[in-house]
Every structure is written in structure tokens, then in C-alpha cells.
Amino acid sequence: MTRWYPREHCKRGGIHPPRTSVNRIGGPSSAMRRQEQRIHDKEILANYVQLKPNTLVIWDRQPYRIIELAERPHDLWGDKHEMRYATALEHWDRYPHGERPEKATWDGRPYVFVLQPDGKPHEKPLHLIGPANHPWNVLPEHYMVCASCGELPPCRQEEAERYADRQAAQAEVLMDIPPGHCLGCGEHITTRQHATRFPGPNLWRPDLPDNSAVFHARQECSTPREKYREQWEARGGMNEQPNLFADEESDR
Ligand SMILES: [Zn+2]
Ligand SMILES: [Zn+2]
Numbered sequence: 732m733t734r735w736y737p738r739e740h741c742k743r744g745g746i747h748p749p750r751t752s753v754n755r756i757g758g759p760s761s762a763m764r765r766q767e768q769r770i771h772d773k774e775i776l777a778n779y780v781q782l783k784p785n786t787l788v789i790w791d792r793q794p795y796r797i798i799e800l801a802e803r804p805h806d807l808w809g810d811k812h813e814m815r816y817a818t819a820l821e822h823w824d825r826y827p828h829g830e831r832p833e834k835a836t837w838d839g840r841p842y843v844f845v846l847q848p849d850g851k852p853h854e855k856p857l858h859l860i861g862p863a864n865h866p867w868n869v870l871p872e873h874y875m876v877c878a879s880c881g882e883l884p885p886c887r888q889e890e891a892e893r894y895a896d897r898q899a900a901q902a903e904v905l906m907d908i909p910p911g912h913c914l915g916c917g918e919h920i921t922t923r924q925h926a927t928r929f930p931g932p933n934l935w936r937p938d939l940p941d942n943s944a945v946f947h948a949r950q951e952c953s954t955p956r957e958k959y960r961e962q963w964e965a966r967g968g969m970n971e972q973p974n975l976f977a978d979e980e981s982d983r
Contacts, residue, residue, distance in 0.1 A: 733780055735871040740884065744780040744788060744869035746800060746842060751776070780869040787849060787870040790857070792882045794870055795846035798856055802863075803841040805834050812841040815862075838864040910939055914959065915952035920945060927956060929963050 753772040786797045842863040848854045877886040908917045920926045925948035933939045946956040
């Protein structure tokens, strides 16, 4: 039974009939966890809608109604899909799993989806061809649109604003790092900890003096450290400062 909640944005959709179980490899070691997982699996299964004519789906951020779903006849697959099928067979021959793919039932077989822009019966329908197992997002009849731009949420503007806000928050946190602290995690570098110092101007904190860019040498701070190293090397790194060197500071 597929029930829509009032504030639910979309469900998963596809052409296959609803499954009766969730494929899992292994499972939790505790009996109660296994029971919780069985309950969770029921919820996953209830979140699926099998596509049929008139189902609302999202394509390219816009709502469409399905007007036709069809198998592509085998003799009309075309080179691209034949090649994908050949690759799937090769893969199966090397790593057999389940039944050997057959053209009629293979998950990736080409399938035709004909979509009509919702509420625009005079526009030309869209003919798409894609793998049968393409995952779709299905909309309820009462779906939301952004009143400002007409896109389905999250609209491009919302995404851009969220991204900008996140960047601003990151920049603020970076600007709050006290001199001498790690530019990755922002925390103090104790004399017992290994550190990597980058000579030259501080690329992330131009307000700090030269040779102030320092990071913990530990794994936890490696992502920002390597990002800094890339930018530092792109600017010339060592070559630009023959008198300076990256000091793997240590206090053993
Ligand atoms: Zn918008
Ligand atoms: Zn750190």
C-alpha cells in the first residue's frame, strides 16, 4: 500500500512490480537490530511506486505525466544498447550473479518512456529511451512548486543559496582560526603533534603573516592539508621559495 504523506516530496518509482523483500548481504548481529531492519525494510518497500500511465514523475526538475511505457523491440535496440548488453554479458561471465542476463528480462534493456509536461496538454510529449531499471522520482497529485521560479523544490535558486550560505559559514569559521592553529581542524597544534608548515604567503588567511599556514600532519586533517598543498604547489610551491622549505615539524 502506497500512502502519500501531506509534506512528502516524492517517492521512488520504476517499471518493475513492487518487490516483496530488500536484497541484503549479511545482517546485523543482534536479534533486535535484525527485527528493526525488517521493519525498516517494510518502509522501504512501501516507498516504491510502479510506474503506469498517468503517474507523475520528475524529469529535468519539471513535472511530467507518463503517457506511455513500452519495451523497445529487440531488433530496434541500436548499437549503443547492444554494446551495453554485450558488456553486461561479459561482466556476468566473469562474475556470475543470479541468472545470466537475457534480452527480454535484462534490467538495463532499453525502455521507452513517453512523458507529457503536466498541465500542458498542448505541448509536445517527450520521448525518452533509457534502461528499464532507471530510478524515477514520483510526485503525488498535490505537489509543491516554487512560486518564484516555477521549478520543483529544491529549485536551482534554493540550491545556489544553500551552497553560498555553506561557503560563507566555512569562510567565517576559517577566519576565526587563531594564528598557529591548524588551518584544517582549527585546533591547537601541541608540541607533541606532528605538523606540516607551508612557507610563503598564507593562501587561506591573507591577514596572517608569511609562513603561517600550518596543519596537523595527522590523517584526520589530510583533506584540507592536501587541498592547501595543491593550491600552494600550483602557485610554485617550493620552486618559488628556494630559501624556504616545508618543515615536517616534530618534537620527538
Ligand atoms: Zn525557485
Ligand atoms: Zn588539524
